[in-house]
Amino acid sequence: MTRHDDRSRENRFKTLAVGAVENATRHENGRTSDVVPPLHLSTTFEWASGEDGNEHDYSRESNPTRAALEKQLALLEGGEHGLAFASGLAAISTTMLSLVPPGGHLVSSDSIYSGTEKLLTELVAGHFGVDVEFVDARNPENVAAAVDSDTDLIWAESPTNPLMQLCDIRAIADIAQDYDIPFGVDSTFASPYFQAPLELGADIVVHSTTKYLNGHSDSIGGAVITDDDGISEQLAFAQRIGLGNMLSPFDCYLVARGIKTLPARMEHHEENAMAVARLLEGHDRVARVHYPGLESHPQHDLAVEQMSGYSGMLSFEFDGSLTEIEAFVEGLKIFTPGASLGGVESLVEVPSLMIPDEVSHGSTTADIPENLVRLSVGIEDVDDLCGDLRSALP
Structure with a gap:
């Protein structure tokens, strides 16, 4: 970290x-x-x-x-x-x-x-x-x-x-x-x-x-x-x-x-999210990962400057169709499809599938890709989380 x-x-x-x-x-x-x-x-x-x-x-x-x-x-x-x-x-x-x-x-x-x-x-x-x-x-x-x-x-x-x-x-x-x-x-x-x-x-x-x-x-x-x-x-x-x-x-x-447990949870969230982000960044079915802790993030230097850590939230662009994304979500066993974030459990959300009326989490000029997947990485065992993603990714 x-x-x-x-x-x-x-x-x-x-x-x-x-x-x-x-x-x-x-x-x-x-x-x-x-x-x-x-x-x-x-x-x-x-x-x-x-x-x-x-x-x-x-x-x-x-x-x-x-x-x-x-x-x-x-x-x-x-x-x-x-x-x-x-x-x-x-x-x-x-x-x-x-x-x-x-x-x-x-x-x-x-x-x-x-x-x-x-x-x-x-x-x-x-x-x-x-x-x-x-x-x-x-x-x-x-x-x-x-x-x-x-x-x-x-x-x-x-x-x-x-x-x-x-x-x-x-x-x-x-x-x-x-x-x-x-x-x-x-x-x-x-x-x-x-x-x-x-x-x-x-x-x-x-x-x-x-x-x-x-x-x-x-x-x-x-x-x-x-x-x-x-x-x-x-x-x-x-x-x-x-x-x-x-x-x-x-x-x-x-x-x-x-x-009372916020510091301990946040450190665990970040540790797990970094491992998940690096796993996804190296996967051939992932086009792009959005996580400030990665050196590939265009604002990584700013994150280092104004944040003391990168938290447990990330998103990535799936290289595939919405049908394939839906199959990926259905194949997950630990990441639960659902809204909200920040809890001890890991969640996955696909805006274009789960909230189609909005298409995104921000419908102003910041367009959200249709193939975007958002992860709230929890505090479960990191090997289990990474294994869950590997098994579900086609």
């Missing part, structure tokens, strides 16, 4: 992931400190005034379990403020609708998750009249050419779903700073363990906690982390009062549980 020479953040991260958040709760008989953050399912809390006043009163506005998770999310990303949402798209939509006014201007990378693309084209642009401009963000000059003093938000995804494209986060952050424009990055594919957008200059980082943060495919959620007090206040108001789309206490509990 290729990593930065400075491992201080990685070591610190592992400690934070296991549990550096204060988990204590108050009871009538004093103070207890739970090793595992407690699950508070109560919708309401006894009201008290004065010095005895409690921090939480109604769970839509604040809940101890959610507060603990939000603090931990902020710590993992090196930010000041964390907010937990009901889904990744809830986190993204709240960010966009809070920061971009009706009739405003938003610049987005053109290779993005299909849900984000539909949100931008059908709701943000279609309903609120926002001028949404898609650009190939692999070249920062394209972003610079699209923004002006009236731009309200720059949005990017890195690595992208499913083409594994990167954007130069630091370069785009410099552009955003020149115009005093908020810059948000969806860093779900990298996870906080392998990429720190705030440290690279972004103002906002978003995750679908459904994926690597939870890691066990049993919780839907999203997160926004920022250093900006004003942005945090806007999003918190929208989350708790304006839209009411916060993460439930039980899902917060599941995400917090998953975070």
Whole structure:
């Protein structure tokens, strides 16, 4: 695995992931400190005034379990403020609708998750009249050419779903700073363990906690982390009062549980994905592999520069017909056909077969090849995973 020479953040991260958040709760008989953050399912809390006043009163506005998770999310990303949402798209939509006014201007990378693309084209642009401009963000000059003093938000995804494209986060952050424009990055594919957008200059980082943060495919959620007090206040108001789309206490509990093993899982995901990527790259029925950890990836140098690892997501272009791809998927025994990603189990998805109405995970100018196969490489035995692929490939 290729990593930065400075491992201080990685070591610190592992400690934070296991549990550096204060988990204590108050009871009538004093103070207890739970090793595992407690699950508070109560919708309401006894009201008290004065010095005895409690921090939480109604769970839509604040809940101890959610507060603990939000603090931990902020710590993992090196930010000041964390907010937990009901889904990744809830986190993204709240960010966009809070920061971009009706009739405003938003610049987005053109290779993005299909849900984000539909949100931008059908709701943000279609309903609120926002001028949404898609650009190939692999070249920062394209972003610079699209923004002006009236731009309200720059949005990017890195690595992208499913083409594994990167954007130069630091370069785009410099552009955003020149115009005093908020810059948000969806860093779900990298996870906080392998990429720190705030440290690279972004103002906002978003995750679908459904994926690597939870890691066990049993919780839907999203997160926004920022250093900006004003942005945090806007999003918190929208989350708790304006839209009411916060993460439930039980899902917060599941995400917090998953975070404890995030570093160990991510290292295993990456190790397995690298082996799978090299296997596929050398197979005569694979035309091209998209994985930033490979030297053949056109942005490999950028990946080395701004990521501390390459995660467990990759895609490849199958050299064959859709019928042959379907037979390949049916021949897999360990990789399960299914949507989503980032769990401990390995998944395979063929957009043109499984989501034909979309044809791709991003239907803007970033065309997705019909023969594209996306893999979420899990943490099973690497020899079993590679053997599964060899057996299924014609």
